């Protein structure tokens with residue numbers, strides 16, 4: 001009889017241990033199999049690249065909004081980034097699209113680069129030549145200009 005009781009206790013102990021283990025590992029084979037069809041696995045590099053571009057753009061926004069002592073303005077003093085608002089220069093909302101159509105054969109990136117470094121190369125209709133500061137190539141590094149362009153391309 002004593003042996004039976006020990007056996008019974010042992011059986012209960014095994015059952016409790018088994019239940020405990022099921023709780024600790026709730027991942028069932030079904031949920032593991034179902035995952036790939038529910039969540040598409042992103043291209044490993046696409047994600048990194050998107051993050052890098054977003055980082056450039058946010059650094060660019062900071063440069064865009066900073067008051068540049070040598071010039072006396074921030075880009076944002078003269079250019080709104082939403083709607084059609086004209087501050088001193090045109091709003092840059094949607095510039096990513098417009099930029100590629102401004103000058104024949106000039107891609108959006110190059111047009112924006114030139115607009116910053118040589119603003120008089122192309123003067124936007126309805127605006128006066130020479131209003132935009134002409135010295136940004138001396139004020140910002142190439143890297144900072146690149147960041148600003150990434151920001152403007154994200155608008």
Ligand code: HEC
Nearest residue numbers: 073074075078088089090112115119122123124127131132
């Ligand atoms: C003192 C005012 C002023 C400041 C500061 C200024 N801009 Fe301008 N910007 C203008 C004016 C006015 C125009 C339109 C005339 C022209 O094309 O030069 C213009 C044109 C542009 C254009 C072309 C827009 C289009 O629709 O084609 C871009 C891009 C631009 N600016 C970017 C910038 C950036 C980036 C900065 C800061 C680094 C900046 N601007 C600082 C006045 C300013």
